[in-house]
Amino acid sequence: MVATNVTKPSPSHTIPVIPTHCKAGVVVNEGPNFEVRVATVPVPTPGPDEILVRLNATGLCSSDLHLMAADLGTPPMSAFGVRSPGHEGAGIVVQVGANVKTFQVGDRAGIKPILDTCNNCDLCWDDKETYCSGAVLTGLAVAGTYQQFIVSPARYASPIPDGIPDEVAAPIMCSAST
Ligand SMILES: [Zn+2]
Numbered sequence: 001m002v003a004t005n006v007t008k009p010s011p012s013h014t015i016p017v018i019p020t021h022c023k024a025g026v027v028v029n030e031g032p033n034f035e036v037r038v039a040t041v042p043v044p045t046p047g048p049d050e051i052l053v054r055l056n057a058t059g060l061c062s063s064d065l066h067l068m069a070a071d072l073g074t075p076p077m078s079a080f081g082v083r084s085p086g087h088e089g090a091g092i093v094v095q096v097g098a099n100v101k102t103f104q105v106g107d108r109a110g111i112k113p114i115l116d117t118c119n120n121c122d123l124c125w126d127d128k129e130t131y132c133s134g135a136v137l138t139g140l141a142v143a144g145t146y147q148q149f150i151v152s153p154a155r156y157a158s159p160i161p162d163g164i165p166d167e168v169a170a171p172i173m174c175s176a177s178t
Pocket residue numbers: 061062063087088113174175
């Protein structure tokens with residue numbers, strides 16, 4: 001076997017100091033004539049089992065348009081106090097909760113349409129957690145990936161391998177996988 005000087009690839013983006021606020025695309029005039037504007041929003045703080053991800057890319061899914069138009073039959077985003085849609089995110093972990101063992105700062109992580117499930121019902125225990133009545137929908141029930149920073153349960157975030165650009169990885173979280 002030939003020895004080569006293989007160095008571990010460094011994260012593709014430098015990890016910044018975590019700001020208190022960040023930019024987000026937010027829906028204005030939710031409904032058939034909605035608009036998306038750029039606003040400044042607080043950066044969320046991860047809980048003990050969560051990671052904070054600085055997103056480098058988000059997919060733009062037609063479901064986002066429907067959620068902002070509020071025509072999917074779900075309660076509107078505003079019913080949850082949510083302004084940012086988006087459920088296809090890729091970025092880098094910048095903070096981990098005290099209990100998190102599966103991600104480290106600097107790792108890459110993806111955010112999917114379901115941010116979390118109850119993890120404690122027959123559907124969750126039978127690999128059908130996408131039908132869990134306690135599923136938390138990203139960009140509807142919680143702020144989505146049109147934000148620069150998002151928290152995710154560590155157990156439900158997706159590791160992203162090296163070699164896949166963020167702008168490719170992000171839409172794989174939803175549209176490519178469906
Ligand atoms: Zn989607």
